[in-house]
Amino acid sequence: MSKIAQIKKEVSKVVVGQERMVDSLLIALLCEGHILIEGVPGLAKTTTVNALASSLGLNFKRAQFTPDLLPSDILGAEIYDPKSNEFKIKKGPIFTNLLLADEINRAPAKVQSALLEVMQEKQVTLGDTTFQIEAPFFVMATQNPVEQEGVYQLPEAQLDRFMLKIVVDYNTKEEELEIARRISSGNYEAVQAVANLEDLNEIKKAIAAVHVDAEVEAYMIELVNATRNPSEYGLDSIKDYIQFGASPRVSIDMFKAVKAMAHMRGKDFVTPVDVAYIAKELMRHRIVLTYEAEAEGITTDEIIQSVLESVVIP
Numbered sequence: 001m002s003k004i005a006q007i008k009k010e011v012s013k014v015v016v017g018q019e020r021m022v023d024s025l026l027i028a029l030l031c032e033g034h035i036l037i038e039g040v041p042g043l044a045k046t047t048t049v050n051a052l053a054s055s056l057g058l059n060f061k062r063a064q065f066t067p068d069l070l071p072s073d074i075l076g077a078e079i080y081d082p083k084s085n086e087f088k089i090k091k092g093p094i095f096t097n098l099l100l101a102d103e104i105n106r107a108p109a110k111v112q113s114a115l116l117e118v119m120q121e122k123q124v125t126l127g128d129t130t131f132q133i134e135a136p137f138f139v140m141a142t143q144n145p146v147e148q149e150g151v152y153q154l155p156e157a158q159l160d161r162f163m164l165k166i167v168v169d170y171n172t173k174e175e176e177l178e179i180a181r182r183i184s185s186g187n188y189e190a191v192q193a194v195a196n197l198e199d200l201n202e203i204k205k206a207i208a209a210v211h212v213d214a215e216v217e218a219y220m221i222e223l224v225n226a227t228r229n230p231s232e233y234g235l236d237s238i239k240d241y242i243q244f245g246a247s248p249r250v251s252i253d254m255f256k257a258v259k260a261m262a263h264m265r266g267k268d269f270v271t272p273v274d275v276a277y278i279a280k281e282l283m284r285h286r287i288v289l290t291y292e293a294e295a296e297g298i299t300t301d302e303i304i305q306s307v308l309e310s311v312v313i314p
Contacts, residue, residue: 003203004264006194010055013189015048016182017175023264024166024281025052025140029098030203031256033163034119034139036104036285041144043168049100049140056200057193058097058136065107071114078127089126094118097136104141105154112158115139119161136200156244156288163253164278165285203263210259211269215314220254220275226307227287233310238303241293246286254282272313280304 004026011022021037025048028035037045046062053060063074076092093099101115118124122133141162143154159165171179182188226233228245254275261274284300293303 002266003195003199007052007055010191010194011048011051013191014051015044016179017171018044018048018168021045021048021166021168022052024164025049026264027257027260027278028140028163029136029138030200030207030260031163031253032136032138033253033256034141034161036141036143036159036162036165037168038143038145038165039168040170043170045140045142045168046100046102049098051191053098054191055193056195060098060100061093061096062100062102063093064102065104065111067106067108069107069111071111074111075114075118075124076126087127089129091126091131094124095131095133097134098138098140101139101141103144105143105152108152109155112152112155116157116161136197159285160247160249162285163257164281166281167284207256207260207263209268210262212255212259213269213314216258216270216272216275217255219272219311219314220258221251222311223275223279223307224251224254224283226311227283227303230307233307235306235310238298238306241290241296241298241303242287243290244288246283250283250286254279257282276308279308
């Protein structure tokens with residue numbers, strides 16, 4: 001059994017179903033990215049990332065984002081020590097391997113801005129000192145779509161830091177029955193650490209070796225470009241709905257994510273199917289819609305679907 005299969009088996013001890021979420025978490029982690037998960041309460045978002053951290057033997061911390069949160073609550077701060085008459089650094093929960101930023105859209109802009117440096121450059125500046133975050137560093141943020149009171153719209157620069165955004169749906173009836181049985185019986189299997197940092201590095205090397213044909217590379221660039229210049233692809237019907245197309249980070253992340261996707265499927269090459277499978281997760285949070293699109297209820301997923309249907313598959 002491969003290491004990835006072992007990790008997924010351990011996570012499945014406490015998480016029923018939600019395979020898409022688990023796969024996306026692994027892709028983001030192996031590609032050194034971050035992930036934003038949107039879903040209603042009770043869909044095992046916190047449980048999943050905790051189980052993933054346990055299966056990898058990594059440090060895990062959780063930060064509950066609230067409107068009164070300060071940047072120092074996440075990053076840390078310089079604290080004055082009257083005994084020694086000097087300032088000392090108190091590190092915040094950001095100094096970990098896996099950070100769960102729960103309900104991230106409840107924190108104000110100043111907290112979001114504080115995350116920009118650490119999510120992109122893997123470092124934190126406190127006072128005059130800059131600290132490197134120990135690898136691997138992975139942020140999993142959640143946001144709740146059903147509670148609109150007291151939430152802040154995440155700025156585009158912050159959204160762009162997330163490699164993937166996935167929308168988690170309810171479990172099937174069969175899965176929910178299994179969840180209820182497990183919890184009511186109290187029979188929980190402990191998640192064992194089945195991989196370590198060396199194993200993760202080996203998997204990353206294997207992912208880097210996955211072959212991407214030049215035509216598939218061109219196809220990925222065409223998909224991204226179609227969100228910026230829809231008229232070039234016969235997409236005049238959606239051009240008035242797009243204010244800003246996908247950013248250059250999408251192309252970079254897509255090249256990495258599809259290789260990870262192929263490797264997790266047991267292949268050593270990427271196909272257009274791999275690209276199409278993960279395109280929405282890569283782009284849905286990086287396309288800025290116009291007011292006209294919002295007024296007509298057009299979503300970024302619908303825009304991406306139109307792009308996928310229009311761009312010629314190699």
